[in-house]
Amino acid sequence: MTERQLHLNAFLMGVGHHEAAWRHPRTDPSAVEDVRHYQRLAQIAERGAFDSVFLADGVQVFGDVRHSAASRFEPLTLLSAVAQATSRIGLIATASTGFSEPYNLARAFASLDHISGGRAGWNIVTTAGDRAAQNFNRDANAEHAQRYRRAAEFVDVVTALWDSWEDDALVVDPASGVFADPAKVHEINHRGTFFQVRGPLNATRTPQGHPLLVQAGSSEDGKDFAARHAEAVFTAQQTFAEAVAFYRDLKGRLADHGRTPDQLVVLPGIVPVLGSTEQEARRLSDELDDLIVPTRAVAQLTDLIGIDLTDHPLDERLPKLPPVTRVNGAKSRFELVRDLAEREGLTLRQLLRRLGGGRGHQVVVGTPESIADHVETWFRGQAADGFNVMPPLLPSGLEEFVDHVVPLLRRRGLFRTEYTGTTLREHYGLARPRSRFAAPLPV
């Protein structure tokens, strides 16, 4: 087991990542609002020794309510419940730097890390779009670079708060009545552009020191941010060549921040549409795509790329899209969709089918063997350190992956047979940070 090992994250989303999953006979749409459904999904992933489960999130109702089956749970409260039904798997929640306060967010993630025994991760998002801003006292959202400047300062404040209690601050001596050593509990006295925070945090140092920092933006701003702060990166990559370029680019930026390539784990998304034969897999893929409601899919695409395509004829090719510099939404996803449509000359309807499975993430249709081949090729080819697994149907697609793909990956020596650590950081092979306020270690 000294060979480089693959990492697997299970991206949980309602009853499946395919946008029409809830309409397929293999799902139970009522599970979308049942906490036991998410507990069961995490248990399946834990049975497969996955590193983590992950919940995306937003702070608005997306797109077309009529045809969408989104989960209604807030990720931190949901993962706290999931923690009670699992013991080892990591728990990554999305939370926005755009519309919350660093003190509250630091506290909530510290709490989840305590509750779960060191299994919390924070997927840092800046949140694009005016609809989100309109739920938070504004008419329009901040522009892209400004959102990332706020995010960078936000993360600085949060990690300082996580450091504000040193590891050995607790004394707990009933005889003397000393509970904590005040010399090891620190005000952070942050005064920046966006925030002014005195501290200390009202939560002690957590099992992981810092809950894991995860990031998913792949724009220039996003990659710079990731190189500075992130320890795991979720990314959407349509081709092996693009994935290799992204991987090399991102890892290459780490040295500028005094970091080594093994301090950041790159996890492209993969939507595995599985069948026991290629035909069976293809049939499932077609069944799902046939259930797409075009008006809903257009609304989702509009949200995704920030360009309104509502009136574009379904069977015509896409219009030429503007340069990314004029986009204020999720820049990298915009580029991915534009390049995909142009490269393959897709009509809007064809594009909707290509995006229906994973909103721009790589869809791989095939047998367990062919999907394991795909995973191995990307992993050995330095396109990925592992994968963000996005089953089209849940729980069935995750069960199939764990029961049929994971054993192949193990047989090939790529993936652990059981957990070797107890915290999320340990699963990903990442060090536990020291508090910035702690005395230097003796030389």
Place this chain on the structure above:
Amino acid sequence: MTERQLHLNAFLMGVGHHEAAWRHPRTDPSAVEDVRHYQRLAQIAERGAFDSVFLADGVQVFGDVRHSAASRFEPLTLLSAVAQATSRIGLIATASTGFSEPYNLARAFASLDHISGGRAGWNIVTTAGDRAAQNFNRDANAEHAQRYRRAAEFVDVVTALWDSWEDDALVVDPASGVFADPAKVHEINHRGTFFQVRGPLNATRTPQGHPLLVQAGSSEDGKDFAARHAEAVFTAQQTFAEAVAFYRDLKGRLADHGRTPDQLVVLPGIVPVLGSTEQEARRLSDELDDLIVPTRAVAQLTDLIGIDLTDHPLDERLPKLPPVTRVNGAKSRFELVRDLAEREGLTLRQLLRRLGGGRGHQVVVGTPESIADHVETWFRGQAADGFNVMPPLLPSGLEEFVDHVVPLLRRRGLFRTEYTGTTLREHYGLARPRSRFAAPLPV
């Protein structure tokens, strides 16, 4: 069971409400950071058919870190974990209107209500003190009345968001692809003094419609706020006469807001220091008071009333305190402490011992029989609809209350022998609100 019934809430705080609880041999101070401790406490209260458990909270480190054993969990994440270990008991979390956004808070409580199957309650606090404000981009806190104006608008926005999905908004018809009826999902388009929120909430209507609204301020502003918004009120009352006056005052204000007296439940705090004999109870009380660290207690008192008493000699009577109009902290608690010290001519040391058990809440030292008498007297005398039970030691004090006091209350016909409802609202006998956006009921 048609007789008026008592309500009981278990106020959970670390290893006990007495400030020296963690130093007493009957507690395990490491439990303060163990989620299983809180789950066990809730299970004990549920075994006693209590209406609810409750967690206080703040957004700062209080007082003297050296000698304080505060819980470090954030209430919503902790109660989500507690929900997994219980099935009927209500779960009330404190959250501040001063330093969060209504959209985020509405979402988190909606999530807890979904996760727990209708057991969530929100204890609404405005948060006093500059130390809190200094964690949120400000040098000083807003003044008292301003905090309550913000709170009132905050609650209006949150309840509107909870109403934004009507009960029957979900259609979930896989055949037609219709998941929700957009005509039953509403923007709230709030534009007020403090907030501008478009909506709808990204969470469907919850089991309770609105998580229960709880409030604990007893100042004039606090009582007005409670009369308008609250469905349960926690209050600190030192004497029967004061409790009766408070109860009558608060219930009398309801009509101004078109509400009836049974739409608000008044729950004074009680710290039951139990022994199998009066002597044994007195001994426990003395043991605990002897463990008080005066410097810590003075720091806590300073936080509690907003007046710095650090340099006041312990064995001298308190100085004359300023009129409440000049206080910008928790006004009602300030008045309670001032009146207690003046009425009984207490030295600072004596006052600290009187406050050590429950920070101003009524401490009752005695046998199960005498504590049941006290409860019955206050309940029958219209001083209380029930009690906020604050055991000095946890879990032992809660176990003793459930095993020895609750059976007496049942024998006297005052308290349920088992749950009759499933939601927190049903336990408290409170109606489930209709969405404000729903069509009027047919006449």
